[in-house]
Amino acid sequence: MPASLLPEALLRPDGPIAATDRELAAVFAGWPLGHPDARLVQEYLTGRAAGVLDVSGRPAAGSGAEAATMGTDGNGTDGAGTDRTDGVDTPAPGSIVLDDASGALALVVALTGAGPVVAYADSIAAEESARRAVDAVEAVGSRIQRMASVQPTPGLRALAEASRSLPGPCRVILSAPKAVRVLDEYLEVLAPVAAEFVVVGRDKHMSRGLNAELAKFYDRVDVSPGRAKSRLLIASRPRSAASQGTASHAPVPGASDRIPAPRTAAVSTRVPGIPDIRVSAFGACFGGPTSDPGSELLLDAVRSHLGPAAPATDLPEADGSPPAAAEPVPTDADQPVAPRRILDLGCGNGWLLAALGALHPGAALTGVDVSRAAIASAAVTCAAGTPDGNGSRARAADPHHSQPTCPRLLLQDATAPLPWGAGAEAVAAGMFDLVVLNPPFHDGTTIETGTARTLIHRAHELLAPGGRLVCVFNTHLRYRPIVDRVFGTSVQWARDRRFTVVSAAAPT
Known part of the structure; x- marks a missing residue:
């Protein structure tokens, strides 16, 4: 004006x-x-x-x-076509x-x-x-x-x-x-x-x-x-x-x-062994009630390297061509082991948390997000879609599966210094065996990478000795050198046409 x-x-x-x-x-x-x-x-x-x-x-x-x-419609009227002669304040x-x-x-x-x-x-x-x-x-x-x-x-x-x-x-x-x-x-x-x-x-x-x-x-x-x-x-x-x-x-x-209900959809994935998950998302939750393709690639990499003992099945690319081969896992004494304490650093709608619960039903799960809508969405998703919720195909198919725990969800700016919270419920350094990260690269409508850099540093602090970060990112953003600087070294676990998954271990 x-x-x-x-x-x-x-x-x-x-x-x-x-x-x-x-x-x-x-x-x-x-x-x-x-x-x-x-x-x-x-x-x-x-x-x-x-x-x-x-x-x-x-x-x-x-x-x-x-x-x-x-007005913006170019004809001298407002967006609804009404006159402008009233509207007394x-x-x-x-x-x-x-x-x-x-x-x-x-x-x-x-x-x-x-x-x-x-x-x-x-x-x-x-x-x-x-x-x-x-x-x-x-x-x-x-x-x-x-x-x-x-x-x-x-x-x-x-x-x-x-x-x-x-x-x-x-x-x-x-x-x-x-x-x-x-x-x-x-x-x-x-x-x-x-x-x-x-x-x-x-x-x-x-x-x-x-x-x-x-x-x-x-x-x-x-x-x-x-x-x-x-x-x-x-x-x-x-x-x-x-x-x-x-x-x-x-x-x-x-x-x-009157509180609106989230949008809900049954989400299938190409990752073997993961059941359909009923995903919910409120409007401000990034991505809506879907699974993110980068998170799918990350999940399959976790399954291949840390999941149940089964041959790894690489996800095909969207055009049907095979993805680039993962780099071999280092053959030192620090071999990856199945995690017991898992953190999703930026859990969004909760799909990845629920899928990790299906993959590791005995693990304690924690999700952190800066968005109120994301935490509210993840709470609904994890209640309905994890193996201890309403749609458990995994436990029905295998009654001997150990009972998973319901994820703990924390509304928190993950770029803030640790600890988060206080007392027995606080999240502190060295608490997790596995941190998964699909970092954002938008702040509103602006592209930025500073948040991802901070989250990689925070993941390093949150991991117990020998714990692992598994991070997926748009390949063109080239986050691997940042991971290498923070952790000392990293290994590529998966890559397709759009995304790269790297893993790095905290010092023992």
Whole structure:
């Protein structure tokens, strides 16, 4: 949204924009550079509060500002095809900020509004980064409620609980998600208590699917003018209120108890000896209810080298050609043995954990992930899909299999220093015989490899003497030299057209 949409009175050095800029510049170097989404929200909320912008982010009737008439559909209407002449602002008594990775959105909302702010992020690493930014501004820190107080309840239920702390209908600000399913789940939880639902993001990340999803819950969806290649989708007039003939700013109270169910699918694998696993995934869980092909290659490598005594069967490539041969296992005294304590460092939807439980039914399993949605998904997957759940083909076929333990799942930023947690439940150095790792290489929509480097170091700390890391990665990322530097040496266990699996042993 061009700053010219706001009158000079709001932009001058003694105006409200300049006042919040001073607070924000103390936290974010070069503000507003590098924060186009937060700047857009700052101007939108300031203009709404002053009565110079309407709900669409355009000049309100009679404001005297020059109107901007082009939306993203290019025909002068908003994304839902509605007019822009109504939308009188009713201040929300509170706000919810979702998936704010830097804290800039939460600070902007708190500095430009009068009510309390609930800040929620699926990634607890993003939430911690935002917390540090918020704590740097003493004037608003006490008004922003973060998820730390409800962290033992991961996933959407924590958000539903937090929404009930607000005094009335609220405004929701969401950083544009990678998947429409994420927005759908947030809407199911929050639309009943949100008078207005705003999605902010870069133009290239704002698909029309987001407009359509908002239109399922709201009668009006506006597309704001753009600013620095960012824009807003603003949903108003909740359908639940309109259907009952009530005011458009009065959603149905108490409906935030409704928690969406995860998507679920029965997943088969080409890895011998692994049964079908019923996989569940909430919207923000990477990959959905599927098995990742890299994790499949990793699992087959574990089966071949550490699994039951059976001839190794290499997975064919997608085009049917055989994969590259694994390097021979070193013939020193430190031969791999079946693991008793297994950690999946970034467990995602839990498929790999459940499959490892089928492969090693006597092992104690632990899964760690930074995502609330991932931990919630893995809990459902492991309850239904591991051999001690509801669909055990492995134990039915072999009643003499030892009883596996239910995996322990830990919501944790695995890049943080050890130990994780406290007391008897703490995860500390030297606890595991096997750490499996399929490291991420995206941070939101940005490609990065720093997280993987840190996780490889963390795996080295977590392994007991003689324990093994088994790591899979996209071959072009070339992580093996990092493994070699951390562990001293590594061996390639598998490779196909896309992925490489390497293993390295901790010193005995």
